[in-house]
Amino acid sequence: MKLFDVYPLYNITPVKAKDVYVYDDAGTQYLDLYGGHAVISIGHAQEHYVQKIQEQVATLGFYSNAIQNPLQVELAEKLGALSGCDDYNLFLCNSGAEANENALKVASFKTGNARVIAFKNAFHGRTSAAVATTDNPKINAPINAQQKVTFLELGDLEAVKTELEKGDVCAVILEFIQGVGGLDEGTAEFYEGVDKLCKANGVFLIADEVQSGYGRTGKFFAFQTYNVTPDVISMAKGMGNGFPIGGILTHPSIEASHGMLGTTFGGNHLACAAGIAVLDVLKSENLMQHVDEISAYFKEKVAEIPQVKLIKGRGLMLGMEFDFEVAELRKKLIYDHHIFTGSANNKKLLRILPPLTVQKEHIDTFFNALKTILS
Structure with a gap:
């Protein structure tokens, strides 16, 4: 048997x-400044993360959502406390696409409507x-056309x-920073205006934080x-x-009912152990403050590269x-300098999505390589 050849490798x-x-x-050692599509948050093979997963899989890796799972409760409590969204409710699933499916389903259930507003790119x-x-005709099959979407x-x-x-x-579903589209953002006036319009018209505002969260x-x-x-x-x-897990947070005004949403694997014991470990490390290593510091340093270094016309995004x-x-440029970074970076729909954009543990010396390594290539 061969693999279904859908990925350029x-x-x-x-x-x-x-x-x-x-x-x-x-x-060969590679510097990972892409994190496997922004998946690696606390660093590859982080010690606490590995330990939590090993202990859990040796105890109980999986059982269905038909039973009590205290790990889901622990994950919800820690997520609420760290995110500041502790009044929301958590539903666990397996991926970002599944999270958005469930978000759209809840919105349709509760409003009785079917049309969705999304944005170009x-x-x-x-x-x-x-x-x-998703604004990409190449990955939309005819069967997807039954959905009512206005871009x-x-x-x-x-x-x-x-x-x-x-x-x-x-x-209305939106990314507050577009990921694959190329790091484009709206203004505060726009986002806050959309929020007010949604509330005035009884429409759900879905924040897609799959990549930016x-x-x-x-x-x-x-x-x-x-x-x-x-x-x-x-x-x-x-x-x-890196462990497959996704979820949605629903506003406390949204009432749940049995059977509204469901999943076999979502929120399983092993996934919860991984999710809890990530939250533990984000908090104990103060990674959000670290992100701000490294981001500021990165933007300082960009000023040394005159070929960069625009720096986009945050953190x-x-x-x-x-x-x-x-x-x-990406090929030269990978093959000549052993550095992973990312692409976007904008073919002129180089995406940087490293583990949040990246340090200034790693940023220096990247910019030294960039200067060598561009010179």
Whole structure:
């Protein structure tokens, strides 16, 4: 049997990793400034994380959601305390796409409507409704066209108002920093205006924090920069530091009912152990403050690279925009300098999404390599 060939692959085979470094089968060390799509939050093979998972899998790795699971309660309590969203309720699932599916489903259940407002260049996942709200025709199959989605320009508050006043919208879903799209952001006026319009029209505001959450922007969630109150918050990537886990936080005004949502694997014992460990380390190592410090240093270093036309994003969710496409630059960084970076829909943008444990010396290594290549 062969693998279904859907991924263009670099010729690198990682076999182990530690903190911000990945090692291939030839023993080559790579500096990881991409974190596997922003998934690695507290560093590869972090000691407390490994210990928690080992202890849990040796005790009880899985049982269904038909029984009591105190680990889910512990995860919810720690997540609420660290995020500042302790009045929300937690539903656990397995991925970011699944989180957004459930967020959209709750919105549709509660409003009785089916149409969704999303924004151009958005990415919300690859499944059913989540992919329909993703602005990429190449990954939308004909079956996804049954979903009712209207795409608007990010920042066009008047268009949002016009659409919401039609009375058939269940949710507005948005990234407060677009990830795959290329680190674009709206203004405070726009985001806060969308929040007010949603509330005035009985429409759910869904904050997609799948990539930007868990301290990556320096705040626990990216929306917390603004005066907004999402009805639902979706999470995944950094939540498990590589272990598959996702979830949604629902506003306390949203009443649950048995059977409304469900999952076999979501919130299993092993996933909860991973999620708890991540929260423990985020808190004990004060990683959100560290993110702010490293981000400021990174932006200082960018000033030394005249070829960078624009620095985008916040915290350690960053993009460097050039006046040329960066595919060859990424290849040289990987193969010549052994540094992982990321791409975006914007072909001129280099994405930087390292583990939150990255240090100034690692940033120096990256900029020295960049200067060598660009010279």
